[in-house]
Amino acid sequence: MPKENCLYNSGIFKKYFVKAAEAGQSLVFITGSYDETFELGGELGRILKQGGVVALKGALGAGKTCLCAGICRALGVKVPVTSPTYTIIHEYEGIFPIYHIDAYRLSGADDFENSGGIEALYGGGLSLIEWSERVSPCLPSDTVYIEIKIIDDGRREIFVKGILSKDC
Ligand SMILES: Nc1ncnc2c1ncn2[C@@H]1O[C@H](COP(=O)(O)OP(=O)(O)OP(=O)(O)O)[C@@H](O)[C@H]1O
Ligand SMILES: [Mg+2]
DSSP states (O other): OOOOOGGGHHHHHHHEEEEOSSSOOEEEEEESHHHHHHHHHHHHHHOOOOTTTEEEOOOTSSSHHHHHHHHHHTTOOOOOOOOOOTTTEEEEESEEEEEEETTTTSHHHHHHHHHTTHHHHHHSSSSETTTGGGGGSSSSSTTTEEEEESSSOOOOOEEEESGGGHHH
16 A cells, blocks of 8 residues: 555545555556646656656547647646647657657657657657557666546546656
């Protein structure tokens, strides 16, 4: 069970927190609207590290870009965060550089590399990668994995793996 001083046992994390599974498993959150997912992204943003990689998975319209927008806002990005589906990579200036990548249109690891993905991963910023399963061989071992499942029109189940163990 979560310790008292764990991040997911406080504030907004607690509000949406459902359960901590056994060590090494995902934390689970449920949000009921776009705004709540954005807010949860903000909490995640506060604990994500410069140089880190976040791999997002989930169906079309699951809320990946929404969560990324919340993360970016928490890290000081002032401009609107939009989907990088066509441009593949959007770079934002927050308290450190953030690379928002959409791998939906990429055919695989080679395409990712040719699109500047590797430079982004190792560029000293934070990389947020939607449709990350398309480029999974490129992801470093300390990648934070987030999967969003659509429950119904408004609710999303959000699984976070590999982030909080270091902080608790
Ligand atoms: N709990 C929720 N959290 C986030 N978005 C929600 C939620 N409930 C409904 N929505 C709606 O789902 C959509 C999520 O859009 P978003 O662009 O973030 O998805 P996505 O996973 O990035 O999709 P894509 O694969 O096309 O990039 C929005 O239209 C939003 O209003
Ligand atoms: Mg998206």
